[in-house]
Amino acid sequence: MHPDPANDATPASPEEQTAAAAPVAANEPASARELTWQRLLIEVAALPQLPGVYRYFDAQGGLLYVGKARNLRKRVSSYFHKDHAGTRIGHMVGRIDRLETTVVRNEAEALLLENNLIKTQNPRFNILFRDDKSYPYLKLVTHEFPRVAYFRGAVDRRHRYFGPYPSAWAVKEGIQLIQKVFMLRTCEDTVYANRTRPCLLFQIHRCSGPCVGEISREDYARDVRDAVRFLDGETEAVLAGLQDEMMAAAEAYEYEKAAEVRDRIGALSKVLHQQAIDTGDDRDVDVLAVKVQGGKACVNLAMIRGGRHLGDRAYFPAHIEDALALSAAEADDANSDEADENGHVVASTEARSAEQTVLEAFMAQHYLGVDCPALLVTSHAVSRDLLDALGGPSQRRISAQHQPRDQRRIWLDMTIKGGEIALARLLAEEGSQQARTRALVEALDLAPEGEDAALDSLRIECFDISHTQGEATQASCVVFEAHRMQPAQYRRFNITGIQGGDDYAAMRQVLQRRYAKLVEAARQGEGRLPDLVLIDGGKGQVGVAREVFESLGIDLSIIVGVEKGEGRKVGLEELVFADGRDKVYLGRDSAALMLVAQIRDEAHRFAITGMRAKRASVRTGGSRLEDIPGVGPKKRARLLQRFGGARGVAQASVDELAGVEGISVELAQQIHQALR
Incomplete structure (x- = not known):
């Protein structure tokens, strides 16, 4: 693609480049920054006048910004040849140490590349939406008598999928509607194959009972076709078909069947009315x-x-x-630099x-x-x-x-x-969280009054131990920072080498493992210790934390234990300190205590879910299946799905195991021997 002469930009002369104001970073000598600036100006002057994508990096290699341009030289030079002092742009430009560009064929390619880089690289100055496209689907599983199921993941072409749905709740509501109106089964194939009598869903008219021959193959296939037509938006045809079925049953004096069909029509009509159905082309x-x-x-x-x-x-x-x-x-x-065919400057686009x-x-x-x-x-x-x-x-x-x-x-x-x-809900929650953070900072004297920057960067870590009578002990560490919980920074720790039920030993192990590495990283300027460490427990747990922190040389004043109050009632908790301060009771209605309780409860939730998953793995033998050579994640998933869990796999015969896709007779024998 050739550049448009009307959009040509005259590069600055070397004298003008050298004379340009060079922002000086706070921690960098002026001479070094000037040299960096001169190098950047030379690189900018050499850029092509073609569409493409540009990227700015700081001195540590972090990506600052990704942008697209119809004319790379003109767009990028606008950052370096204009005065941006005192603005957010000036703050970013002052941190630029390196730039990279990629030339593309057109603006569409530039847009796609720009947003691909934004999603994968998370630049500091771009609008970034969390990549959450894992939408759930309603799945129609291929079978002699197909079933409907909730599904999330990679699509398998052998089956039919409807959606995506915005939430799991929406899919489950759709499945319930399919059960009420079309009475399709939802049971797993392994359950279906072993039924000898109808299940409860058949009794409450949510399934037509194909597992025990209560409906013919032809009639069930008709119901499946109607369900597919409904999900595809052919609602009028489906309603008309049900009405014809109802009238035929009435004319044959099958009044009970006619009443059932009438109820199905009513359920379908009610849902369509609630969901603002439109039977036009907007499917x-x-x-x-x-x-x-x-x-x-x-x-x-x-x-x-x-x-x-x-x-x-x-x-x-x-x-x-x-x-x-x-x-x-x-x-x-972009608007100020465009020119028409006569050379007159015009606005290329309306203000966005x-x-x-x-x-x-x-x-x-x-x-x-x-x-x-x-x-x-x-x-x-x-x-x-x-x-x-x-x-x-x-x-x-x-x-x-x-x-x-x-x-x-x-x-x-x-x-x-x-x-x-x-x-509005987000703003209210964030305002409430900021008020709680400020209240906690003031109650514990964590930062000088009025330093909002300290509030915004306050980092709290909280630990909890969870087990069931000493079995499957796990510790959790949750993080609160920037006025919100940070799930991406949560960590679980498997506790080993201790006597079951010894919470003190478990706490000692997790704190040692967590902070030994952080202290070493902090000494090298690469890590950061928290401003506050919450321990779910009283004097005993706090004493253990004090011993660990003393051995690592960490300030004891950041350790705070959350001790249950009288009768272990919520709102009566007291704070216990490792540095010798007296206990503090903040009050049932204290905003500071609400924040402490929120973080403590999140640590408890995170620990107990991990403990239950670990316990279930131990009890069902899931870990034994993982240890079998040749059984990778895909084969393990197929086995668990076919037999309804690890216990079903253990009870299966060699022939049954070999009937699973990807499982040879030799591997089936190994699995059978290992699990028995």
Whole structure:
């Protein structure tokens, strides 16, 4: 692709480059920063005038920002040849140590590459949405008598899938509807094959009982076809078919059967009314609404599949304020430098609002690499270039409508309201969490008064020990930072080499393992110790923590034990200190105690779920199956699914084991011998 002469940018002369103001990093000598700046200016002047993607890195190699450009030289030079002092852009530019660029063929490729890098590299100054596309599906499992099931994961072409659904609850509600109206089975194939009499679902008219011959193959196949047609949006045809069935039964004097069909029609009609059914062409639609307020943003996504409103899900991006500041500056640069065929400067695009910027960032990241519905209903206008890029290599046309009417208007209003509620809830929760953090800091005198930066960076780690009568002992460490729990930083520790039930020894082991490494890393300037360590326990556990911290040379004042109050009642907890301070009772209604209790309860939840999983593995022999050579994750999953768990695998014969896909007779004999 050749550059447009009208968009040509004249590179700065070497004298102008050297004279340009070079931001000086706080911890870097001015001479070194000036040399870095001169090198960057030379690199910028040599950039091609072609579309592409650029990346800025700091001195430690961290990715600061990813951007796309129609003209790389012109866009990148705008960061280095303009005065950004005192702005968020200036803060970022002052940290740039290295830049990289990638030339592409067109803007669509640039957009896709940009958002792929944002998702995988997590740059500091880009709008970033958490990559959560693991949507659940309703699965119709291929079988002589097919069954419906909840599914999440990689799609297998042998079966039929409907969705995606925005939540697990929405899928389960769909399955319940299928059971009520079409009475399809939901039991596993292993259970189905071993039934000798109808189960409870048959008794309550939620299954037609194919396992014991209560329904013919032809009639069950008809019900399956009706269920598929309903899930595909052919609701009128399904309702008409049920009505014909009801009338035929009545004419044959089969009044009980007619009443059953009538009830099925009523259940289906009720659900369709609740879900704002539309029987037109809008069978698969995504509805997107965005709200920006209080330094936060929310994109609410509602899914319409088969003409049915399946519910919505709210997404909250990170890095919103910095990213919006940079995006606004880039839009100003793009608008100010465009020229028409006569050489007159014109505005290339309309000013983009913060809502449009956030919405387009979500769409680019969310639909990257996945199928996008042909119709998107949006609360704000989006660019045609973005929609073309979402169409993919096949150039499938994607349409967007931001001023809909009739049914689409109803869907959009519902989605906008849902997004507003979700964002208001987030802001309220964050405000409450900040108040709790401040209350705890003040109660324990953790930072000088008024230092908000210390509040925002306050890091608390909490430990708990969990076991069942000494079996499967595990310790948990949960982290609270930036006014919220940080699940990605949680850790579990398997406790070994101690007598079962010795909580003191378990606490000593987990603290030693956790902080010995952190102390060493902190000495090398690579790690950070927490500002507060919460221990779920009283004087005994705190005494153990004090011994560990003394041996490691860690300040004892950061250790706080959460001791149960009188009668172990919630709200009566007292704080126990390792440095000799007297116990503190914060009060039942204390915001500080609420935060302590929240963190302690999360540590307990995290520990007990891990302990139960470990205990179940030990008791069912799952770990023995993992230890068998030649049985990898896929084969293990097939075995557990076929036989309903590790206990069923252990009870299976060699021939039964060999009947599983991927299991040879020799491997089946090894499995049979190992588990017996």
